[in-house]
Amino acid sequence: MIWNYLRIAYRNARKNKVIAGINIFGLALGVAACMLIATYVLHETSYDSWVPENDRIFRMYAAYKQDGEILKGTHFSANTAITVNQDFDEVMAAGRFMDNELFDGAGENNIRWDGDQNQHREDGFSYADQELITMLGVPMVYGENATALASPKTIVLSKSKSEKYFGKTNPIGKTLYLNSNDEDPYTISGVMEDFPSNSHLNYDFLITLTDVEFGEGEQTRWFQNNYFTYVQLKPNVDYTALEERVSRRIVGDYMAPAFVEAGYQQPGELERTLDLKLQPLANIHLHSGEISDTYTRGDIRFVWLFSIVGGLILLIAGINFINLSTARSANRAKEVGMRKVLGSHRKELIGQFLSESVLITLVAFVVGAALAQAVLPFFNQMVDQELVLPLASPLFLAVLIASALLVGLLAGGYPALYLSRFKPITVFSGGRSEGSGSSKLRSGLVVFQFAISIVLIAFTLVAHRQFNFMLDREVGYDRQQVIQLSSTDVLGDQVTTYRDEIQKISGVAAASISDYLPLSDTKRNGNTFYSEGKTEADNGTAGQAWVVDRFYLETLGLELVEGRNFPDQIPEGQNYTIVNEEMVSKLGLESPIGKKIQRGDRKDEIIGVVKDFEYFLYSDDKTYPLALFPGISSTLMSVKVDGQNIAQTLAALEETWDAFGAKMNFEYSFMDESFAQMYAQVERVRTLFSGFAILAIFIACLGLFALSAFMVERRQKEMSIRKVLGASGQNLFGLLTRQFLILNLIALLIGIPIAIYFMREWLQDYSHRIAISWDVFAIAAMIGLAFTLATISYHALRTVFANPMDSLRDE
Amino acid sequence: MINLQHIERYYRAGLAKNWVLRDVSIEIQEGEFVTIMGPSGSGKSTLLNIIGMLDTPDRGGYEFLDEPVHKFKERRRTELHKHYIGFVFQAYHLIDELTVYENIETPLLYRKIKGSERKAMVANILDEFNIVAKKDLFPHQLSGGQQQLVGVARAIIGKPKLLLADEPTGNLHSSQGEMIMDLFKQLHTDGMTILQVTHSEKNAKYGTRVIEIEDGYIRKDYAPTDG
Incomplete structure (x- = not known):
């Protein structure tokens, strides 16, 4: 039975190549976009999940109230980590990074290997505690994770840097000089795997903090804040309760007295203004918007933005599917009627139409996966990542097939219910073959598509302007030349x-x-x-x-x-x-x-x-x-x-x-x-967003193109008669396009307020922002109308120029 | 086999009722070959649809094989006609996307008949109707007569007790029409109950009984001369 259905589906597709093509291609585009977005989103949300016990590891940050604002910082004094570890049983280990370029060795250095005359410039140096690489479980190529940074004057380098200078050989024991400081050599004690792309850390050289002191008393002073501090808790510790106690203890018992003694603060002042907090490791990448650290990081808002856009694209493609299926209902009505006469239950017909739509969706998913794979290099360039589609992973395939089924059932659901409802007697007696209900729904869905498109166009325009504004605005200095x-x-x-x-x-x-x-x-x-x-x-x-x-x-x-x-x-x-x-x-x-x-x-x-x-x-x-x-x-x-x-x-x-x-x-x-580089992230988001917006609009236009073909076909005879009666080409064109233009206008009315709302929200995040001006909507409306007209004109004009007798003759 | 009691069918047009069938009572025994005749719009097709359970009367009782069809839900009616009734239409109504073979096979699929058995049944009927060579063609590749032949084959493949035909020769040349009518006669001889709607006196003579309908009323019910 199922083969019979699929055979019909295949033959139907072959007979209506354009429609099937648009259905499959449109859906495939949507699927490809969704896959890329999903891969990106999964990557963004997977940050630091590579750390074995990441749910028990936290970064400390300080929330400091000043002038009614809360400033959040991640730099602590050297002894914070040590003290927290000593004073709290719940804490299993604490460790520090120090990458402040003010101190020799951190950040960028000129380096020279023993036996090499040349200096090389390298970035990505940080001081680090042995405890830290143990805690993070940093995988090692050479040397031991548990001891690599334990001894003074040791340095661990990343695999890629090791290979750059030493090829495939083990460099442990080699000597390194920083900044021509030949009296002060470092010994390579390990090579670690490069930090994965989904790590918030990206250091290439870790210098041990063992026995390091940057100036006298630096390790024991409470107000010289240069260290990122990470703690690992014992299992089953409630970190929110702990952070309060840590805050009270460290601020109240150590920092405040030290600050008062140094004359920096009045007694009681610091306790009122400073809270220490623990941030789960996995939150660092996406949820650090207000926390000042030196890492480039993601933004949960972009993750949301792209997830929504991905969903909308798929939705638009799905709407095409629904619209084309119900529009085609006249052609399927006879089949439905006959099948019922031959003994088919409605349930079986629903099954047939659903299996058809699932089949089309499956094909679209396969094509979509291929498309996604093909454009992945460009996408990676845009997001500045090296994402890989896990096409070979069984889980990924399972999710893919499940989504294809789901999309097929959702998009095919209404058409199946609708088509299977036809009564043979109505069909055969040549009664109305298309319910007004379905054309209302279709109009509604078209309005919805238009509205999404208009929001996306407007948003793209505003984002474009905002970005240009940020790049071109007066910043108080002249960076040209x-x-x-x-x-x-x-x-x-x-x-x-x-x-x-x-x-x-x-x-x-x-x-x-x-x-x-x-x-x-x-x-x-x-x-x-x-x-x-x-x-x-x-x-x-x-x-x-x-x-x-x-x-x-x-x-x-x-x-x-x-x-x-x-x-x-x-x-x-x-x-x-x-x-x-x-x-x-x-x-x-x-x-x-x-x-x-x-x-x-x-x-x-x-x-x-x-x-x-x-x-x-x-x-x-x-x-x-x-x-x-x-x-x-x-x-x-x-x-x-x-x-x-x-x-x-x-x-x-x-x-x-x-x-x-x-x-x-x-x-x-x-x-x-x-x-401009500083705005690379903004630029990337803008490019990506524009790309996806254009894609969404393109898919909507595909659907519109096919839909207009049906509409025009249905009115072919009417148009021919009108033409014979003396209607002009303009008249006919107006008649054929009016319906879509009205839908477009309704969509505009719905879309503009939504666009205004979201654009305001989005612009809030920029301290220097443009005002939303009305011409954005004028332009968005023009673009929307132009696309609509261009899309439906093809079929409308064909009808206008057709010989009326062609469609009247066989009556 | 068929027992219609005081069947009425009308359409509402504003406040008025447009009567299609009025007080129609008919009894048809197994093995009869009945022709329903009447001018256009007399209600004969509606009567056929009601008997075929594609339409329901507004009033009156309908018993098919002693079961009260007028009391059944749609699902049960579908079951009944799936097992006991075959349809032949004036416009053939073959499924365009299916080949001759697949069109004939379709009712068997809905009856959940196994593959091997299905194949044998379809092969038999293709052979019987002399259309083996056409089995892989699509409907639009056939002449009208051949399409109707496929339509009949499809209608009887499930061995229905009752064959309903709505102007089966209406779209055919006279020679093709005769071929179809000869086929009906043969089926009737083999024991099938047949109910046809036609304008043609000539076709009526193939049957055993003629019911004439006009304005929704049964006017005459008689055996055709030299049938």
Whole structure:
């Protein structure tokens, strides 16, 4: 019996190639999109699940109340981990990462292997505790996970870095020098597997923290916060209850007394403003939006966004399926009638139609899987991942088949119920073969499709504008024609000479030495500033203290609103600073020039106020208090060039570089590109979203195309008669398209408010955002109408130009 | 076999009723070959549909093989006609997407007859009707007469007790029509009860009884001359 059904299904498909093609192809596109999205979503939600006991491992973070806001940070003092481990039985182990670039060895380094003359630039260094790699169960290629970082001066590298330098050989025992520091060698004690792509960590070099102290007392001081702290709990510990006790104990018994003793806080202050929290390891990737750490991470909102878009695409494809099936009902009515006469129960007919739709869906899923596999490389490029479709996994196949069945049953369900209801007597006596109910439903579904399309178009437009706005807006500095040279610290004392030398090159307008730049991933620090003499009276303000040279403002095009730049020579005994407007306002300074600001014991005179510029402190782009201090921070150099002949200028820069005998390759980057890079995630989301939106609209148009073919076919005779009676081509075209245009307008009315709502919500997340203007909807409506007209015109025009006698003759 | 008592059937047109059948009572015994005649719109097709259980009367009783059909739910009626009734239509109503073989096989599928047995039954009837060569063709590849031949084969393959035919020769040339009527006569001789609706006096003469209908009433009920 089932073969009989399938045979019919196959022959029907062959007979109506276009319809079957649209059904299968549309659904396959939807399935492919869904598969890619699902793979992406699964990857995003699988972060850190590779860690064996991830449900018992937590990252600590601090929630700090300031100015009515809660700031969340993940940096703790060195002794936090040790103390938590000692004081709480529930804690099985605690371990730390330290990747703050302020300390030699962390972040980026120039490295040299024993026996190699050349320096190499490598990123991805972090200090780490032995406890941490044990806790995370980091798999090792060479060496023991349990002891690799136990001894002082050891380093573990990733498999890919090991292979880069040592090929397939075991490098354990080899010696490594960091930053030309040849008296201070490190020994390779292990090679770990690269952190998987679904890990929130991405270090290539782990230096042991055993016996490390960054300055005297650093390991025991409570207010020098540079460590990411992770704890592993014993089984069956309620972490929310524990975190409260940890918070009370650590803040109340250790931190607060230390802060009061150092004069940083009034008694009771810290207990009121600071809470320590535990964040489950698996939540770090997607649920850290407000937590400031240095990791690039995912965003649960994007996961939701894409899941919804994936669902909508499948829904649109499913609606096509329903609409085409019921529209075709006239052609199937006779068969239904006859089968009933031959003794078929309704149940059997429902079974027949369902097996037909399941068959089509299965084919569509197979085609869809192939499509997904084919576009996977492009998709990976877009999401910056190396996702793999688990096509060989039995579970994946099972889910695939189950979804095909489900989609087939859902999309085929209504048509099956509808078609199987035909009564033979009505069918054979040539009565109405199509219930008005089904055409109402069809109209409703078409409106729904249109509405989704309009929302997606509008959303795509707004996202596009928002993104352009973010990239092009005024940020307070000029990033055009600024080049960053990296590793300039290899020049040593010569770095200032090099700077002065290249300023003589004709294409160079200015050059400045500083590691502190308004780009993410450049140096940052944390300080508390007070206005002079008010250390007792208020809490001060958190701010950045950047070391820059006197060409900094000129090179980056920063604007002085008051005062002057740093002089060539700072007079003996004078401490100068230039602060930003935010600092002035946070400290409540009136006429700030000449006033002094204080941090620790140090007092600096404000000689200038620079206009606020955005500098990416956290992953947001707000402006925070900032003070510039004269000095040399020598890893990066920024060069402002004029627009003429940049290639020639770069060549001259490199020539000078080589003339200085630098032991590194000349490396540079353009600041505007680095800036755009910071928005890579936003850019990716935008591209992906536009892609999926276009796909959704395309699938909807496919359905519309086929549906219009039916509608036109049904009215062929009517149109022919009208034509014979003298109707013009325009008349007929209007008649044929009017119905769809009306549906389009209804969809517009429904879609626009929904679009407005979601766009508002979405834009809320951006501190710099565009206003939603009405032309977005005008454009979305135009696009929607244009697509609709273009799609249905094909069939409508064919009818308009057809010879009326062709359809009237055989009557 | 068939016992209709005071059957009435009407359609509502606004407040008025359009009568199709009025007070129709008929009794038909097994083995009869009955022809229902009458002008267009007289109600003869409706009568046939009611007897075939495709339509239900608004009033009156219908017993088929002593079972009260008018009291049955749709499911039970389907069972009855599946097992006892075969239909032949003026427009053949073959399923376009199925071959000759598959069209004939379909009723057996609904009766859940096993594959081997089914094959034998279909092969037999193809042979009997001389259409073995056509078995893999689709309906649109056949002439009208051949299609109707397939239609009859399909109607009787399940060995129904009653064969209902609604103008079976209406779309056929006279020679093809005669072939179909000869076939009916043969079936009747073999013991099948047949009920046909026709305009043709000539076709009526193949049967054993003629019922004339006009405006929903039975006007005459007689045996045809030189039948």
